[in-house]
Structure formats: structure tokens, C-alpha cells
Amino acid sequence: MISLDATKLLATLRERLGGRDANRAALQSALDMTLAHFNCIVGTLHRWNLNTTLLELVAHRGLPDAIMDRVRNIPLGKGMAGLAAERREPVQVCNLQTDDSGAAKPGAKLTEMQGSIAAPILVNGELRGAIGVAMPQAHEFTPQECDLLMQIGGIIGEQWTPV
Numbered sequence: 613m614i615s616l617d618a619t620k621l622l623a624t625l626r627e628r629l630g631g632r633d634a635n636r637a638a639l640q641s642a643l644d645m646t647l648a649h650f651n652c653i654v655g656t657l658h659r660w661n662l663n664t665t666l667l668e669l670v671a672h673r674g675l676p677d678a679i680m681d682r683v684r685n686i687p688l689g690k691g692m693a694g695l696a697a698e699r700r701e702p703v704q705v706c707n708l709q710t711d712d713s714g715a716a717k718p719g720a721k722l723t724e725m726q727g728s729i730a731a732p733i734l735v736n737g738e739l740r741g742a743i744g745v746a747m748p749q750a751h752e753f754t755p756q757e758c759d760l761l762m763q764i765g766g767i768i769g770e771q772w773t774p775v
Contacts (some may be wrong), residue, residue, distance in 0.1 A: 618760050621649050625767045643743070646764050647673060650757065652727075652745040656683060658693055659772060660733075665691055667742050674746075686742075692730035693742040695730040700739070702758040704725040726743040727751025731758065732763035740769035752766040 625642055634642075639657055647655045654674035658667035667686040675683060683691075689698040696703040705728050730744035745764045753761075 621645060622763060625696060625764060629767060629771045636671060642768055643671045647745055650745050652747045654746040656744045658686060660739045667697055693744050696730040696732045697739055697742045700732050700734060700762060702729055704753050722755040729753045729761060731761040731765050733769040735766060735769040740772050
């Protein structure tokens with residue numbers, strides 16, 4: 613069940629992104645609203661590019677400069693965003709600082725975040741990108757939180773025509 617707060621977030625996102633190919637300011641606003649809802653301070657929004665076969669960074673918040681080159685373009689299957697896109701399901705790490713699962717790349721520790729999740733952006737089963745959020749404390753995202761992030765991604769993805 614989606615909370616009233618989440619329902620309001622989804623409605624606001626639909627309203628603000630109500631056109632095709634939303635501009636960077638609108639995408640940044642969508643990411644910022646998502647971060648606020650999840651009480652996260654670091655986030656990324658990547659768009660899938662069929663031509664380059666890379667996830668390309670279109671909006672972010674809180675990323676250290678030291679990792680910008682690493683997250684600007686992400687291959688399918690690499691890092692949390694790449695794994696989420698490849699698997700077509702959310703990938704999470706309860707604590708980036710102690711994780712040894714291989715889901716997060718070593719550079720992710722530079723964010724100084726712990727609880728982190730990346731979800732694919734899917735529209736009718738078609739990959740459109742990936743969205744990720746992270747917080748400074750350890751956190752296991754619930755199935756409801758995973759579902760909400762997928763819904764947010766779907767709303768964002770509806771704005772993008774495939775590249």
C-alpha cells in the first residue's frame with residue numbers, strides 16, 4: 613500500500629514532468645523531491661542511450677567531484693545503477709562502507725553514504741535509465757520503498773523518448 617505522502621509525491625512528479633523530454637531543471641527537481649521523500653542526500657539519475665549502450669548521467673545531487681568521471685557514463689552491469697538496469701530490478705546495499713557483495717564499486721565509498729539503492733527506469737518493460745538514492749546511515753529499503761522508487765522511475769521514464 614502506498615502512503616498518502618507517496619501518492620502526493622507521484623502526483624506532483626506527474627504534474628511537473630508533464631511533457632516529453634523534460635529539461636534538466638525538471639529532472640533535477642524530480643530527483644530532489646525523491647531524495648527529500650526518502651531522506652537521502654545523494655542521488656543520481658541516468659538515461660539509457662541505445663547508441664552508446666551506456667547509462668548517461670542527467671541529474672545528480674551530493675556526488676563528490678572525485679567520482680564524477682566514474683558515474684558520468686555507466687556500462688550495463690557495472691556498479692549498482694548498471695546492475696539494476698541489467699537485472700531490471702532494484703539493487704541495494706545496506707551499508708556502502710562495509711559492503712563486500714560487489715554490487716557497489718569501491719569508488720562508491722567516497723560518497724561516505726551507507727544505505728543505498730538503485731532502480732531501473734522502465735516503461736512498458738523497456739529500459740529508459742536508472743535512478744539511485746543514498747543516505748548517510750545504514751538502511752535496508754523495504755519492498756514498498758523499492759516499489760515506490762520503481763514507480764518514480766517509471767514517471768520519469770515516460771518523459772524520455774528512447775535515444
